[in-house]
Amino acid sequence: MINFKDKTVIVTGGSRGIGAATVELFAELGANVAFVYHSNHGAAKEVLTKVQKFSATSYCQSVDITNYDEVKKFVNEMILKYSQIDILVNNAGIWEYGSIEKMSVDDWKRTIDINLHSVFYFTKTIVNHMKNKKISGKIVNIASTAGQRGEAYHSHYAASKGAIISFTKSLASELGPSGITVNCVAPGWVATDMSKEAIENDNNKIIEVIPLGKIPCAENIAKPIVFLASDWAEAITGEILNVNSGSVLCG
Numbered sequence: 001m002i003n004f005k006d007k008t009v010i011v012t013g014g015s016r017g018i019g020a021a022t023v024e025l026f027a028e029l030g031a032n033v034a035f036v037y038h039s040n041h042g043a044a045k046e047v048l049t050k051v052q053k054f055s056a057t058s059y060c061q062s063v064d065i066t067n068y069d070e071v072k073k074f075v076n077e078m079i080l081k082y083s084q085i086d087i088l089v090n091n092a093g094i095w096e097y098g099s100i101e102k103m104s105v106d107d108w109k110r111t112i113d114i115n116l117h118s119v120f121y122f123t124k125t126i127v128n129h130m131k132n133k134k135i136s137g138k139i140v141n142i143a144s145t146a147g148q149r150g151e152a153y154h155s156h157y158a159a160s161k162g163a164i165i166s167f168t169k170s171l172a173s174e175l176g177p178s179g180i181t182v183n184c185v186a187p188g189w190v191a192t193d194m195s196k197e198a199i200e201n202d203n204n205k206i207i208e209v210i211p212l213g214k215i216p217c218a219e220n221i222a223k224p225i226v227f228l229a230s231d232w233a234e235a236i237t238g239e240i241l242n243v244n245s246g247s248v249l250c251g
Helices: 018-029 041-051 067-082 107-131 153-179 196-208 218-228
Strands: 008-012 030-035 058-062 087-090 138-142 181-185 238-243
Touching: 008 018, 008 067, 008 107, 008 138, 008 196, 018 030, 018 041, 018 067, 018 087, 018 218, 041 058, 058 067, 067 107, 087 107, 107 138, 107 153, 138 153, 138 218, 153 181, 181 218, 218 238
Parallel strands: 008 030, 008 087, 030 058, 087 138, 138 181, 181 238
Antiparallel strands: none
16 A cells, blocks of 8 residues: 655645645645645635545645745745655646747746746755755656647647656656656646536547547546655656556557
């Protein structure tokens, strides 16, 4: 049985979808969980209420993840609160439609700031802490099949997720000697609020290209995330784990 007793995890974008499912599963398995969210205070409080029934402690805070100083302040506060951070899940992200002709510079920057720069900010701050305290930490980044094969009308999203994959592989090599593993989960279509409208509009077309014939739910993605953050995956690093019901059959 995977157990995270006495472990502390930070999850970004933990108020909905994959992030919320991940927060809940970590808490159920005994971890102390701190998660950040942007503006949906009601959803964040709902997740916090769900996980507070478990014995470990939980905490959430609204943080501008595109602001390095805010990220660093939050992480340092969590270090003081919990003594150490053992696991980081970089999950926060946005997925917005945009053809290259109509995409504004601000659209591009917003997606890159949220999806990619935040991963760097949290990782940089937490790696400093892990190395200073000699923690055999676990970092799990959330990419996408779009980062592997591209995605028309979402080039900014695909670019950010492709960069996360390269970032993961680079850091796995760099941080391995310090005992820190860095892995990546790459979902395809997932039935969450973010993709609800698109799935409803093109459900049959989407299902046709999924070998298992089923769109994963948030919990289907949370389980592999938690596995990669566990001691069961202690010899795995630099891995890009596709969790997409077979829609992208590649490593």
